[in-house]
Amino acid sequence: MDRTIYRELKLTPAVWSVATLLGAFIAAAAGSVLYIEHHGHIVTGMNNQIVWGLPHVFAIFLIVAASGALNVASIASVFGKIANKPMARFSGLLSLALLAGGLAVLVLDLGRPDRLIVAMTKYNFRSIFAWNIYLYTGFFVVVGAYLYVQMARSVSNKWVKTFGTAAFLWRLALTTGTGSIFGWLVARPGYDAAIMAPMFIVMSFSFGLAVFILVLCAFYSISGRDIGTNLIRRLGRLLGIFAGLVLYFTAVRHLTNLYAAEHGDVERFILFGGGIFTQLFWIGQVLIGGIIPLFLLFHHIDSPTKKYVLSGSALIIIGGFAQVYGIVVGGQAFPLEIFPGYEASSSFFDGQITGYSPSLLEMALGLGGVALALFIMGLGVVVLRIMPTNLSDANIDPSKPDF
Numbered sequence: 001m002d003r004t005i006y007r008e009l010k011l012t013p014a015v016w017s018v019a020t021l022l023g024a025f026i027a028a029a030a031g032s033v034l035y036i037e038h039h040g041h042i043v044t045g046m047n048n049q050i051v052w053g054l055p056h057v058f059a060i061f062l063i064v065a066a067s068g069a070l071n072v073a074s075i076a077s078v079f080g081k082i083a084n085k086p087m088a089r090f091s092g093l094l095s096l097a098l099l100a101g102g103l104a105v106l107v108l109d110l111g112r113p114d115r116l117i118v119a120m121t122k123y124n125f126r127s128i129f130a131w132n133i134y135l136y137t138g139f140f141v142v143v144g145a146y147l148y149v150q151m152a153r154s155v156s157n158k159w160v161k162t163f164g165t166a167a168f169l170w171r172l173a174l175t176t177g178t179g180s181i182f183g184w185l186v187a188r189p190g191y192d193a194a195i196m197a198p199m200f201i202v203m204s205f206s207f208g209l210a211v212f213i214l215v216l217c218a219f220y221s222i223s224g225r226d227i228g229t230n231l232i233r234r235l236g237r238l239l240g241i242f243a244g245l246v247l248y249f250t251a252v253r254h255l256t257n258l259y260a261a262e263h264g265d266v267e268r269f270i271l272f273g274g275g276i277f278t279q280l281f282w283i284g285q286v287l288i289g290g291i292i293p294l295f296l297l298f299h300h301i302d303s304p305t306k307k308y309v310l311s312g313s314a315l316i317i318i319g320g321f322a323q324v325y326g327i328v329v330g331g332q333a334f335p336l337e338i339f340p341g342y343e344a345s346s347s348f349f350d351g352q353i354t355g356y357s358p359s360l361l362e363m364a365l366g367l368g369g370v371a372l373a374l375f376i377m378g379l380g381v382v383v384l385r386i387m388p389t390n391l392s393d394a395n396i397d398p399s400k401p402d403f
Contacts, residue, residue: 004086006385009378014222019378022371029368032361033108045357050332054358055105057325058366061207062102062373063136063178064200064324067171068208069095070143072235074171077146077164083234086388087216092147092167093380094215095208099139101373105365128180135174142170151385175204182327189266190331193257199249206242207320210313213239215374217310219381220391228393229306236309240297243316247290250323266334269353270326277330280322289319329356 009015036043046053073091076084107116123130146163149155179200182191213235220227254271257263270277293312333354345352381387 005389006089006387007389008383008385009219009223009381009387011382012222015378015382018222019375022375022378025364025367025371026375028364029105029371032364032368036108036361036365043359044362045359046362047354047356049354050329050356052109052328052332053356054325054329054362055108055365055369057321057328058369059102059105059109060178060328061321061324062098062105062369064175064204065207065211065320066095066098066102066139066204067175067201068204068206069098069212070167070171071205071209071238072212073146074164074168077161078168083231086391088164089147089150089386090216090219090381091212092143092150093384093386094212094377095171096140096143096147097373097376097380098208098211099136100376101369101371103136104372105369108365128177128184132174132177132181135170135177139170139174143167171204172201175201182331187336188331188334189263189337190270190327190334192263193253195249195253195256199246199253202242202245202249203320203323206239206246206316209235209239209242210316210320213309213313214317215377219378219387223387225387225389225391227391230393231391232306232309236297236312239309239313239316240294243290243293243297243312246323247286247294250285250290262337269334270330274330274333277326277333280326280330284322285319285326288315289322293319332356 044053070091072084073088073095075081076088110116110119119133123133125131142163146160146167149159149163176197179197182188183193183196185191213232217227217232254267257267270281272278274281293315296308296312296315299308333356335352335354
């Protein structure tokens with residue numbers, strides 16, 4: 001392998017154009033925040049039954065993907081796969097950017113952004129939400145330190161492996177905490193499942209690597225730097241494994257719930273009679289986000305083309321949004337089990353399926369979170385030496401495969 005050289009991204013007209021576009025999305029999101037804060041959540045599609053809407057879908061997807069975006073760095077530092085080492089800095093920065101974008105969207109969930117001070121100073125440790133405050137802030141500290149030791153010339157490789165291992169363990173804890181938000185809400189039949197935590201970990205592996213592949217290729221295309229086809233193929237094969245695992249855990253979750261009588265109604269709702277949620281499950285999650293990407297990534301298992309890998313990554317992201325939407329919104333649309341074994345009916349629509357139509361304000365807010373994450377990533381590669389000047393196949397040691 002040639003010596004890896006890192007250089008900042010130059011501010012070309014193409015870079016300025018992308019930055020302007022991202023700035024427009026961020027400005028639209030800021031306008032949405034001000035409008036919703038002034039008029040209240042009544043102007044959104046959310047209500048007193050579905051309190052987590054489309055912005056939360058974007059936020060949770062970004063948080064889950066942030067953990068998975070660290071895949072490449074973990075493979076290099078923790079598991080000693082040297083071929084991934086040149087991309088480790090990019091992997092670490094992307095994970096921090098995605099988490100920042102996701103958390104920025106969640107701030108509005110507090111009703112007013114200034115209530116973040118209360119959330120950071122008052123804790124109820126019987127709530128998984130309080131735990132996640134530490135998991136999210138700790139992720140910034142641990143991964144930030146990991147990124148620093150990678151870039152500092154005076155730091156030995158021993159510390160890189162140490163901080164890489166800490167970041168790897170922390171990301172598992174973070175995704176476990178995010179999945180446990182739903183797994184521990186026993187009042188919601190659509191959430192109550194211990195498998196949520198490991199399923200979210202596998203989801204993070206798949207979603208995060210898909211985002212990493214697309215962002216890596218996009219940045220290298222904009223900068224005009226060389227990226228090897230074989231490298232993308234190898235990442236694509238790993239992505240296919242993760243996509244298959246997501247389908248496996250999804251099947252186990254639903255089969256387990258079908259076996260348990262208490263979850264039979266919600267499973268029939270999601271799988272067969274849930275309208276948009278059923279369509280999102282079978283068409284969005286299973287077909288678009290699972291079966292088609294597996295075909296693209298494993299049709300030529302030894303050498304999937306770069307086009308197939310990029311297409312598979314994009315479809316996995318689309319399917320991932322469908323999956324998170326089905327979990328978050330679909331789980332709330334199905335009525336609460338307030339009195340198990342009895343039917344409940346009142347003026348508050350107890351015992352009834354709840355409708356939800358996302359508003360443009362919510363869409364703008366969610367897309368603004370994505371734009372913010374990409375803007376942070378772009379700013380990072382402009383001011384820091386994150387991107388290798390050369391990721392061609394000639395610069396990757398073929399004797400040490402990634403997996």
